[in-house]
Amino acid sequence: MSRLLDGLEVGERIGQRVPEAVVEATPRWVVVHPEKLVAVATYLRDEGELDLGFLIGVTAVDQLDHFEVVYHLQSISQNHVLTLKTRALDHKNPEVPSLVSVWRGAELQEREVYDLMGVRFAGHPDLRRVFLWEGFAGHPLRKDWMEMPGGLTPGLGRFPRED
Amino acid sequence: MTMKSEPFVVNVGPQHPSTHGVFRLRLTMDGERIVDAEMVMGYLHRSVEKLAEGRTYTQNIPFTDRLDYLSAMSNNLAYCMAVEKLMGIEVPERGEFLRVIMAEFQRIANHAMAIGSFAMECGVWFTPLMWMFRDREKILDLFEMTCGARLTTNYVRIGGVSFDIPPEFMPAATALVKELPERIAEYESLLLENEIILVRSRDVGVLPPELAIAASTSGPVLRGSGVMWDIRKADPYAVYDRLDFDIPVGTRGDCYDRFLVRLEELRQSVRILEQALDMLPDGVASVEVPLALRPPAGEAYARIEAPKGELGFYLVSDGSPHPQRFHIRSPSFINLTPLRDMVVGLTIPDAVVTLGSIDIVLGEVDR
Amino acid sequence: MIFLAEWWDVRDLGNAVGELLEWLGDHGPDWLPYTASALVGAITIVVFLLVSLLVFAWLERRLIGRIQARRGPNRVGPWGAFQSIADAIKFVTKEAITSANADRWVFWLAPILVVVPALVVFAVMPFNEGMILADLNVGVLFLVAVGSVTAIPIFMAGWSSNNKFSLMGAMREVAMLISYEIPLVLALLGVVIFTNTMRMNGIVGWQDEHNTWLIFLQPLAVLIYFIAGAVEINRTPTDIAEAESEIVAGYHTEYSGVKFGMFWLAEYFAGFAIAAIIATLYLGGWTLWGLEEWVPGWMIFLVKLYGLFWFFIWMRGTLPRLRIDQLMGFAWKALLPLALINIFFAGLEVLLWQENDLAAEAVLPGFAIANLVLAVVLIVAWAQLLGRGRPQYRPTRARLVKELGAVVYGEEA
Numbered sequence: 001m002s003r004l005l006d007g008l009e010v011g012e013r014i015g016q017r018v019p020e021a022v023v024e025a026t027p028r029w030v031v032v033h034p035e036k037l038v039a040v041a042t043y044l045r046d047e048g049e050l051d052l053g054f055l056i057g058v059t060a061v062d063q064l065d066h067f068e069v070v071y072h073l074q075s076i077s078q079n080h081v082l083t084l085k086t087r088a089l090d091h092k093n094p095e096v097p098s099l100v101s102v103w104r105g106a107e108l109q110e111r112e113v114y115d116l117m118g119v120r121f122a123g124h125p126d127l128r129r130v131f132l133w134e135g136f137a138g139h140p141l142r143k144d145w146m147e148m149p150g151g152l153t154p155g156l157g158r159f160p161r162e163d
Numbered sequence: 164m165t166m167k168s169e170p171f172v173v174n175v176g177p178q179h180p181s182t183h184g185v186f187r188l189r190l191t192m193d194g195e196r197i198v199d200a201e202m203v204m205g206y207l208h209r210s211v212e213k214l215a216e217g218r219t220y221t222q223n224i225p226f227t228d229r230l231d232y233l234s235a236m237s238n239n240l241a242y243c244m245a246v247e248k249l250m251g252i253e254v255p256e257r258g259e260f261l262r263v264i265m266a267e268f269q270r271i272a273n274h275a276m277a278i279g280s281f282a283m284e285c286g287v288w289f290t291p292l293m294w295m296f297r298d299r300e301k302i303l304d305l306f307e308m309t310c311g312a313r314l315t316t317n318y319v320r321i322g323g324v325s326f327d328i329p330p331e332f333m334p335a336a337t338a339l340v341k342e343l344p345e346r347i348a349e350y351e352s353l354l355l356e357n358e359i360i361l362v363r364s365r366d367v368g369v370l371p372p373e374l375a376i377a378a379s380t381s382g383p384v385l386r387g388s389g390v391m392w393d394i395r396k397a398d399p400y401a402v403y404d405r406l407d408f409d410i411p412v413g414t415r416g417d418c419y420d421r422f423l424v425r426l427e428e429l430r431q432s433v434r435i436l437e438q439a440l441d442m443l444p445d446g447v448a449s450v451e452v453p454l455a456l457r458p459p460a461g462e463a464y465a466r467i468e469a470p471k472g473e474l475g476f477y478l479v480s481d482g483s484p485h486p487q488r489f490h491i492r493s494p495s496f497i498n499l500t501p502l503r504d505m506v507v508g509l510t511i512p513d514a515v516v517t518l519g520s521i522d523i524v525l526g527e528v529d530r
Numbered sequence: 531m532i533f534l535a536e537w538w539d540v541r542d543l544g545n546a547v548g549e550l551l552e553w554l555g556d557h558g559p560d561w562l563p564y565t566a567s568a569l570v571g572a573i574t575i576v577v578f579l580l581v582s583l584l585v586f587a588w589l590e591r592r593l594i595g596r597i598q599a600r601r602g603p604n605r606v607g608p609w610g611a612f613q614s615i616a617d618a619i620k621f622v623t624k625e626a627i628t629s630a631n632a633d634r635w636v637f638w639l640a641p642i643l644v645v646v647p648a649l650v651v652f653a654v655m656p657f658n659e660g661m662i663l664a665d666l667n668v669g670v671l672f673l674v675a676v677g678s679v680t681a682i683p684i685f686m687a688g689w690s691s692n693n694k695f696s697l698m699g700a701m702r703e704v705a706m707l708i709s710y711e712i713p714l715v716l717a718l719l720g721v722v723i724f725t726n727t728m729r730m731n732g733i734v735g736w737q738d739e740h741n742t743w744l745i746f747l748q749p750l751a752v753l754i755y756f757i758a759g760a761v762e763i764n765r766t767p768t769d770i771a772e773a774e775s776e777i778v779a780g781y782h783t784e785y786s787g788v789k790f791g792m793f794w795l796a797e798y799f800a801g802f803a804i805a806a807i808i809a810t811l812y813l814g815g816w817t818l819w820g821l822e823e824w825v826p827g828w829m830i831f832l833v834k835l836y837g838l839f840w841f842f843i844w845m846r847g848t849l850p851r852l853r854i855d856q857l858m859g860f861a862w863k864a865l866l867p868l869a870l871i872n873i874f875f876a877g878l879e880v881l882l883w884q885e886n887d888l889a890a891e892a893v894l895p896g897f898a899i900a901n902l903v904l905a906v907v908l909i910v911a912w913a914q915l916l917g918r919g920r921p922q923y924r925p926t927r928a929r930l931v932k933e934l935g936a937v938v939y940g941e942e943a
Contacts, residue, residue: 002398055379056466057492061479070477072464072492076376076390077935079397083464105379108500116212131205131529140213173694181775195698195854284775286851288766293598356926359767359850372939389939391931411928414938420928427928511698512776512853519775 003080004028010050010082017043029070029083034096037086041102044073044084051075052082055103058110060117062143067094067119088119098124116141168194173511177206181284181515184525188506188514195510200503204496207529215489220246220456221321223489227476228315230491231527233276236269236306237469239319244400245465245476246321249458258323258448259401264336264439265306265318266401266467267432271343272302273470274425274432277383277522281422282354284519285363291354298346301339308332321456323449336440343433351426364418368505368517371416378501381494382472383428384521387413387421394468406438418520425522455484462488471495471522491530495523571663575652583798586836587614590843597847618791626787629692636690641785641792643683648799650676655806656731658816658827669730670722673807674715677762680800681707684771687793688781699780702854703764703771709861710758716869717755720748720876721811734815740890741819745812746898750872750905752812754865756841759804761857764797765842767849770857805838806831813838863916868908875904 011025014032021036032040044052056072071084088094098121099106110121111130118139121127129136138145176187185206191199211230215223227238240262247254254262276299279292303313309328310318318325354360370380375388385392393410395403411427413420458480466475472494479488498521506514547570555563588603588611595602603610628637654669656662666672681704688700721744722728725736737743745752761768772780782793809815813834816827852860879900883893929938 001404054376056464056473057379057475057477057490057497059477059488059490059492061462061488072475072477076392079934081398103379104374104377105497105500107378108496109379112496116210129205131208133205140210145213171694173698179778282850286767286773286775287849288594288846290598290847293600297599353848357850359852361926362856363850363853372937389937391934391936391938393934396932397934409930409932410934411930412938413928414940416939419926423926423928427930510853510855512770512773515776 002074003078005050005080005082007082010044013047013050014040014043017047023087029085031085031087034086034088037097038099038102040084041071041099044082045102049078050082051077053077053103055099055105056081058099058106058113060113060119060141062117062141064091064143066091067117069096069113069119071099093120094118095120095122097122098127100124115139118142170198175511175514177203181280181519183280183518183523186518186523186525186528188502188518190506190511190514192511197506197509197511197514200506200514202499202502204499204525205529207525209530211530212489212491216485216487219454219484220458220486221452221454223486224320225315225317228317229526230493230530231273231469231471231474231495231524232314233524234269234273234470235314235316236265236318237273237467237474239317240266240401241465241467241469241474242476243319243321244467245463245478246456246458248463248465249461249478249480250321250456252322252450252452254323255447255450256402256444257327257446258450260439260443261324261328261448262319263401263403263406264436264443265309265316265324267435267439268302268305268336270432270470271429272299274429275299277470278350278354278422278425278429281418281425281516281519281522282360284516285360291350294346294350294353298339298343301335305332305336305339308335320449320452322452323447325449327448333440333443336436340433340436340440344430347426347429347433354422355426360422361419363512364422364516364520366415366417367509367513368418368520369416370501370505374501374504375416378497378504380472380498380501382468382470382498383421383424384472384498386411387424387520388416389414389420394466394473398466400465400467402439403435405442406435408435418516421520421522457482457484464492466492469494471524471527472498491527493527493530495521495525495527496530499523499528568663571653575649575663579649579652579799579802582802582836583795584614584618586798586839587617588612590846593840593843594847597844621791621794622788624787626789627784629784631692632784633690633692636686637784638789640683640687640690641789641796644680644687644796645792645799646683647676647679648796648803651803652806654730655803655810656734656815657831659731661816661828662731665729665731667727667729670718670728670733670811674711674718677714677803678707678711680762680796684781687785691781691784693784695777695779696781696783698777699771699773699783702777703781705858706761706771706854706861709858710761710865713754713861713865713869714758714762716866716873717748717751717758718811719873720744720751723873723876723880724748730810730815733811734817737814738817740894742894742898743812743814747894747901748812748872748876749902750868750908751876752808753905753909754869754872755808755812758861758865759808760842760845761861763800763804763842765801766846767851768857770851770854773851775851801839801842802835805835805842808838809834864912868912871908872905875901 007025007027007030011022011030015022018036018039021032021040022030023033024031044050052073052075054074054076056074059070061068067088069086073082073084086096088096098110110124113119114121114127115129115131116139170191170193173190173192175190176182177185187203189201189203190197211226215226224239224242227242228235230238275295279295282291306316307313309332310316310326370388372388372390375385375390389412391410391412408431411424413424460480460482462479464475464477466473474494475492477490478486481487505517551563551567554566592602603613606612606616628634651673653663654666654672684703685700688696724747725733727733764771782790785793809831816831818830879897
């Protein structure tokens with residue numbers, strides 16, 4: 001059975017290495033500050049005991065007032081998992097640093113999150129839409145997507161305005 | 164003297180016989196060599212994640228059939244496990260065994276397609292695919308017998324399975340499991356150590372294990388690179404911890420190794436099925452669950468070893484009957500991450516073989 | 531009237547034609563009998579080929595159906611036998627699209643020209659003693675010359691389509707034809723050295739006279755010719771010019787309707803031509819050790835032709851496709867040297883035979899055994915030589931493990 005790492009313990013260790021990084025730590029996950037995200041991720045990947053070298057997945061959750069970007073991490077040699085989160089507090093223009101430099105596996109998934117949720121990943125080598133076409137209005141997985149500027153109602157006409 | 168040549172762009176897909184659907188690969192070529200590759204996806208995007216937010220947890224199960232439509236049972240299973248984790252539902256033992264049986268049959272059916280189409284990408288004119296279809300057909304017949312559907316099964320439900328197996332299932336399944344090793348030996352006699360398949364796929368599309376891990380690949384792609392990793396053993400779900408099986412791994416990380424891993428997984432699945440059919444307990448197959456579930460606020464990530472890799476569902480609930488967030492960690496999509504590194508420097512025929520060895524289904528890539 | 535004395539013997543038909551020509555010669559100008567005989571022969575060949583095509587298009591699908599554990603076409607007519615007719619109607623009735631940016635003239639001309647070489651080959655093919663349209667004294671040279679023309683219409687098709695896949699397919703085809711033309715010709719040379727003639731009927735006559743087939747004297751050349759021929763006719767597994775999984779349909783990607791039908795036709799005709807050449811040059815043509823006294827020669831010839839074509843079908847249903855560089859490498863590195871060595875030994879044997887004025891019955895069995903041994907030794911030795919220094923592929927099984935987390939990359943079990 002994959003062991004779920006204790007978030008409190010990991011949060012403490014991160015705090016020792018990268019000060020002021022941990023925003024919140026619960027037994028099930030660790031929330032870190034976006035500015036310290038790359039440092040924390042590099043630490044989690046390279047620390048011998050943690051060895052979280054495998055990024056299971058990247059996704060984002062629209063929490064109505066802010067976005068939460070969730071990283072599921074896995075250690076293949078130690079067989080334990082950790083949930084790392086970060087929060088983009090600006091709901092209009094959410095932005096978090098990209099982790100492609102740490103885990104290559106984030107490359108397509110960050111593009112997907114950007115495409116559907118509109119979270120920008122600063123430093124991503126090729127941040128473009130992946131499923132929808134360039135010029136698609138809005139990011140459909142956002143909870144406020146139906147209230148687009150200009151009173152457009154996607155799903156009625158053929159496509160939302162492509163401009 | 165060196166010849167000057169201009170690079171030109173070839174669009175492999177979205178209408179191309181060997182992109183498994185509507186995947187598009189923009190290849191920049193220098194003569195016959197690929198110098199750059201860009202993936203273009205989304206031609207089959209149906210926005211399942213958004214649609215799921217407007218439906219109840221039970222109504223979402225049929226959506227999962229349509230992700231990887233070649234292994235619907237596995238998708239159902241992963242989703243229902245996520246909901247059960249969210250709700251804290253325990254599934255009866257018989258239900259767990261039925262899930263394992265169906266998932267392993269589904270794995271055989273999926274790998275039959277994967278190996279057959281891989282051989283077709285190597286240029287065999289349909290023969291392996293048609294041979295494999297014989298077995299896949301019988302497996303689909305079993306599914307039809309159990310739940311009335313062959314492809315979009317919608318069989319695994321929250322709290323168990325939709326129907327208990329009919330009385331004619333056991334004899335048919337046992338007969339099929341007895342027959343399969345013979346068939347697999349037949350495929351091996353056709354494909355294994357075939358000199359042309361060897362020269363086409365040995366040392367082609369090499370994926371070193373460091374990149375395989377860093378790029379989050381999973382399933383046969385990861386194992387083909389020699390990484391000993393299988394969710395069924397690493398994070399056992401259902402009753403896999405009570406079953407005895409091995410993990411096949413490759414040693415070179417090329418297309419041929421991925422093909423070998425799939426071929427061997429067929430045998431291991433048969434082994435699991437033999438045990439699971441033997442151990443299938445009596446009792447009820449599922450617990451009663453209300454149709455309109457209201458899971459407590461929270462989040463859950465459940466994952467299984469789907470035929471194509473690690474399939475996970477990340478659900479966030481806000482206490483309402485609809486999921487607040489419904490995220491699919493789809494193996495086909497994420498396994499494509501290192502594709503560019505694998506095909507640059509090869510020729511178009513090699514790129515096609517490499518893509519075939521990854522085994523993608525566009526329903527799952529695009530969602 | 532001796533017309534149709536026996537329904538199965540085309541010789542009577544030939545006699546009727548002879549009578550007609552005699553009558554024309556008596557009553558008309560000099561050129562008329564020549565034109566008439568050429569027309570009759572050409573029409574006969576086309577009809578024969580079309581009928582064979584109709585039968586084999588169906589038979590191939592049935593056979594491949596058997597190979598692939600399915601039924602094949604079985605709806606149109608008894609056992610689906612009219613499937614080819616239905617297909618032909620489909621080809622003719624479908625719209626033949628010319629894409630907007632195609633070079634219209636070349637695009638139209640290519641499917642017409644592509645059928646010609648395969649048809650013309652049959653002009654020098656003896657169906658029976660005397661049943662030959664043109665008994666050229668340079669028959670073998672004619673075969674080679676006409677056979678290599680195929681590259682031109684195919685390149686025309688690929689270039690005029692204005693499609694990258696078409697162009698790549700056409701380029702591949704040209705490169706491949708040029709490479710394989712050389713072992714193909716060298717394989718034929720052995721026959722000429724032994725028989726001392728290029729006349730097709732002469733070669734068949736030589737085999738009849740010496741009571742042997744050239745396949746026994748030239749086993750290596752037959753193998754080389756068969757492989758090279760299979761590549762020339764562009765059918766799976768050597769169909770890299772139209773490799774479906776790689777470049778969609780190669781040079782005929784943009785063709786549809788009856789124009790595509792012509793390419794399909796040409797593929798079959800070329801297959802029949804290669805089979806006919808092997809049957810004539812190496813398998814004794816219309817002779818079968820005296821059986822031609824009892825059975826019409828053309829029947830024997832057709833049995834041999836269709837039997838050889840069946841090998842192409844079998845290969846199609848079994849083998850994967852090589853990559854273009856591997857296929858080209860095979861021509862230059864394996865087939866060409868082997869063909870050269872084969873010619874050398876053929877020349878040596880003929881020299882030995884004629885200088886010492888030996889009896890044919892005495893030397894030919896010896897040559898047959900020697901050449902068979904030589905072929906086996908050469909193939910094995912050459913494979914060893916080419917395979918030297920290559921990575922060893924075995925063992926070809928996935929490794930089975932139970933533990934987790936470790937990496938076994940680069941280790942051979």
